[in-house]
Amino acid sequence: MEARVGAVSVRTDLVLGSAHPLRLERPIVIASGPLGFGAEASELIDLRDVGLFVTRGISLAPRSGPSLPRVVEVPGGLLHAISRENPGVDEVIDRHASAWRAAPCAVAVSLVATYEKSLAALIARFESRADQVRIDAYELDLTSPSDALDGARWESTFDAAVRLTEAARESTELPLIVKVSPDAASLRALAEAAADAGVTALSVSGSPLGYLPNRGRTRGALAEGVGELSGPLIRPRALAAVVSVHGALPIIGGGGIGSPADALDAFAAGAAAVSLGTALWADPGLPRAVLESARRAAAARGLASVSELAGLARSGANERDSE
Amino acid sequence: MGAAPVRAQLLAVGELAPGRSALLLRLPELIASLRAGHALHLLHAEAGGYRLRRVAPVTQIDVIAGSVQVALQPRADGGRDSLAELALGAQLSVVGPIGQPIEMDPDALQVLIVTDVEGFSWVRLLATSLAAAGRTVTMLLESNTAAEIPPASLLPESVEIHVATEDGSLGHHGSAADLVTTYAAWADQVVAAGSSELLSATTLLLRAAQVSDRTSARVSRPRGEARAAQLQLIVAHEIGCGSGVCGGCTYQSAAGSVRLCKEGPAVAPTGSTLRTRGAR
Numbered sequence: 119m120e121a122r123v124g125a126v127s128v129r130t131d132l133v134l135g136s137a138h139p140l141r142l143e144r145p146i147v148i149a150s151g152p153l154g155f156g157a158e159a160s161e162l163i164d165l166r167d168v169g170l171f172v173t174r175g176i177s178l179a180p181r182s183g184p185s186l187p188r189v190v191e192v193p194g195g196l197l198h199a200i201s202r203e204n205p206g207v208d209e210v211i212d213r214h215a216s217a218w219r220a221a222p223c224a225v226a227v228s229l230v231a232t233y234e235k236s237l238a239a240l241i242a243r244f245e246s247r248a249d250q251v252r253i254d255a256y257e258l259d260l261t262s263p264s265d266a267l268d269g270a271r272w273e274s275t276f277d278a279a280v281r282l283t284e285a286a287r288e289s290t291e292l293p294l295i296v297k298v299s300p301d302a303a304s305l306r307a308l309a310e311a312a313a314d315a316g317v318t319a320l321s322v323s324g325s326p327l328g329y330l331p332n333r334g335r336t337r338g339a340l341a342e343g344v345g346e347l348s349g350p351l352i353r354p355r356a357l358a359a360v361v362s363v364h365g366a367l368p369i370i371g372g373g374g375i376g377s378p379a380d381a382l383d384a385f386a387a388g389a390a391a392v393s394l395g396t397a398l399w400a401d402p403g404l405p406r407a408v409l410e411s412a413r414r415a416a417a418a419r420g421l422a423s424v425s426e427l428a429g430l431a432r433s434g435a436n437e438r439d440s441e
Numbered sequence: 442m443g444a445a446p447v448r449a450q451l452l453a454v455g456e457l458a459p460g461r462s463a464l465l466l467r468l469p470e471l472i473a474s475l476r477a478g479h480a481l482h483l484l485h486a487e488a489g490g491y492r493l494r495r496v497a498p499v500t501q502i503d504v505i506a507g508s509v510q511v512a513l514q515p516r517a518d519g520g521r522d523s524l525a526e527l528a529l530g531a532q533l534s535v536v537g538p539i540g541q542p543i544e545m546d547p548d549a550l551q552v553l554i555v556t557d558v559e560g561f562s563w564v565r566l567l568a569t570s571l572a573a574a575g576r577t578v579t580m581l582l583e584s585n586t587a588a589e590i591p592p593a594s595l596l597p598e599s600v601e602i603h604v605a606t607e608d609g610s611l612g613h614h615g616s617a618a619d620l621v622t623t624y625a626a627w628a629d630q631v632v633a634a635g636s637s638e639l640l641s642a643t644t645l646l647l648r649a650a651q652v653s654d655r656t657s658a659r660v661s662r663p664r665g666e667a668r669a670a671q672l673q674l675i676v677a678h679e680i681g682c683g684s685g686v687c688g689g690c691t692y693q694s695a696a697g698s699v700r701l702c703k704e705g706p707a708v709a710p711t712g713s714t715l716r717t718r719g720a721r
Contacts, residue, residue: 151687151688152682152686152687153682153686153687154684154685154686154687155686158684158685158686159686161684162682162684162686174686174688182693183688183691185693186676186678186690186692186701187678187679188688188689188690188691189678189679189680189681189687189689189690190516190679190680191493191495191516191679191680196493196680198689200687200688200689200691203688203691333515376492396493397492399493399494399681399682399683399687400484400492400493400494401492
């Protein structure tokens with residue numbers, strides 16, 4: 119897709135990965151979680167400004183969520199614990215597949231698996247209903263809890279994260295995005311292992327863990343106790359994670375992006391596409407603003423494509439290093 | 442998101458109780474649609490660094506003045522909401538109404554409200570509306586200490602208030618739930634709002650007193666049926682999408698999942714264990 123910025127023509131489309139490529143019309147990703155499974159998303163934002171919509175996490179069987187409170191405000195962000203509550207793959211497909219088919223952007227379903235076996239079964243379930251379901255990619259959520267790890271996140275153990283990634287890759291030929299947070303163990307090595315396994319892109323948009331006591335300091339502010347952090351307070355950590363994996367494979371950068379300037383920072387750090395999350399609640403127009411800002415930034419640098427913004431700050435650092 | 446935001450002008454900043462801020466907003470566009478139980482989502486671009494849509498229960502409506510009072514909920518970290526620091530005249534982005542009105546049984550002439558300082562902002566408008574409609578309202582109001590109690594002037598004089606304080610500094614020494622059984626036989630309908638401990642205790646005591654759970658807000662008692670009060674809980678939520686998709690305010694009621702921002706805040710009690718704040 120091409121758009122003119124003044125007299126300059128700037129492309130916004132990009133292709134992530136090579137072995138199992140995913141083509142996006144725009145470098146904007148809606149993160150898994152804040153906008154639901156799909157049916158309601160087009161009422162909330164204009165998906166024509168988006169390259170990829172990622173559903174809330176979906177598991178093979180229904181998963182219940184924790185007690186309230188599930189979301190509390192903390193300085194500079196949010197602490198939340200939804201625990202991948204979802205009605206299970208079949209009900210999600212029944213209720214949302216038509217919205218996926220109609221979406222004017224690519225759609226990825228976010229996979230939640232507590233065991234390797236259930237992951238393979240989950241992907242098989244989606245693919246057995248391929249006649250009803252349009253899925254452009256899978257997102258494997260390594261920030262989801264693993265029963266094999268006593269409830270810890272898959273990403274907390276390098277070997278377990280790689281095993282699950284390889285199991286996902288072996289289960290489908292569709293593009294595969296792997297989602298991690300800045301908390302992931304051995305993140306650079308994990309990114310390289312994912313690239314070796316044939317993963318399409320790494321989404322560094324997962325929420326790091328957080329905790330806050332309640333006002334009386336008698337228990338956690340969240341009923342669940344430990345939760346996940348979103349918002350501006352995680353942005354520098356998310357950017358550091360993007361920098362640490364830059365070059366291993368295409369990166370979707372997210373975490374605390376609340377403005378077009380934040381998105382340009384993520385591109386500069388090495389992200390090929392940016393992931394938007396809870397900021398959309400307050401600013402449904404953010405995808406368009408990011409897209410227009412990225413076009414202008416590319417045009418100002420004389421770049422033919424927004425995708426060329428990826429890693430500019432890194433290449434600048436390399437130039438300084440070599441001086 | 443969802444409903445289009447409208448602009449509201451900040452007319453005044455006050456307190457419902459010490460440390461519990463309230464905003465008076467000029468909001469003519471939405472005022473006709475607001476009822477007891479509704480909340481608004483508030484947003485101000487310059488209030489704090491993170492633009493969140495905060496859930497603010499509607500506590501007072503002045504149709505003639507075109508103004509609405511909403512309560513700001515205390516932050517989990519104890520900090521003051523930055524919306525309370527705004528200058529008068531500031532323009533806020535408002536989405537609403539959030540949630541459903543609290544539907545009362547038309548035959549319920551005597552209503553018992555059980556609440557604490559946290560829950561008060563969710564039921565103040567209800568008490569006022571019921572009193573204005575000629576119903577008899579008794580409120581059992583719980584607080585840690587006398588100094589934290591909302592002033593009685595926030596309610597119509599016809600509302601009978603019984604205070605319970607944890608430290609015994611005013612009224613009953615203990616929980617408001619301790620007083621519930623006294624009024625169980627009197628009340629046609631019971632509405633409880635507040636901490637999970639208060640909601641749990643109220644539910645257990647009323648069940649022991651054979652008060653039925655109000656599983657559907659729309660069901661009224663058949664004529665001729667023996668009098669049995671019905672209990673509804675008001676469950677607060679703080680932040681989220683306001684559109685029912687993020688899962689941040691999902692409450693497991695006896696009748697299934699309730700999205701508090703869409704179907705709430707009034708819910709039927711769950712089974713034996715309430716799944717609310719810290720009740721796991």
